Amino acid sequence: MAIATMGVTVLDCPDPRRLAEFYAGVLGWRILEDRSDSEWVELGDTAGTRRLAFQESAGYVPPEWPSLEHAQQLHLDFDVPTERWDEAEREVIEAGARLVQGDEGKRDFRVYLDPVGHPFCLCAK
Structure with a gap:
């Protein structure tokens, strides 16, 4: 039995929203929740099975x-x-x-x- 399942892959960056928009265009995915905190933005595929996230990193x-x-x-x-x-x-x-x-x-x-x-x-x- 597996210990865990793969969740989201996260990339550090200076501006999560901007980088999420770039990858949304590349993959044809959509930004999932438009949270008011700009430190974390997630994308999801159309099937809802794969996710990619972007996390603000000070001093990136x-x-x-x-x-x-x-x-x-x-x-x-x-x-x-x-x-x-x-x-x-x-x-x-x-x-x-x-x-x-x-x-x-x-x-x-x-x-x-x-x-x-x-x-x-x-x-x-």
Whole structure:
């Protein structure tokens, strides 16, 4: 028997609402409760089974990718149909992401930084 079940994944950031809006656009998810405290914002998928949260962190220092000195700690992988890969890249960049490693025609993923520096990948599927 499992000790626990996976709950929400939480990213530290300087402005939870702003980063939640970025990921809501990337994933097509919605902000769950619009709580008056701006220190915590959660997104949920349309089925209500997956959640991603953003927590305000005073003095937030973004990870550096790639780096051992300010390691990423974790990253998020997002699957994209192969035929939409370039379009998805344009959309995340327009939303505020920055490409930091392309696929160079050799890999099935590309690495980006979100607006506050968390790394994530768009993975061709």
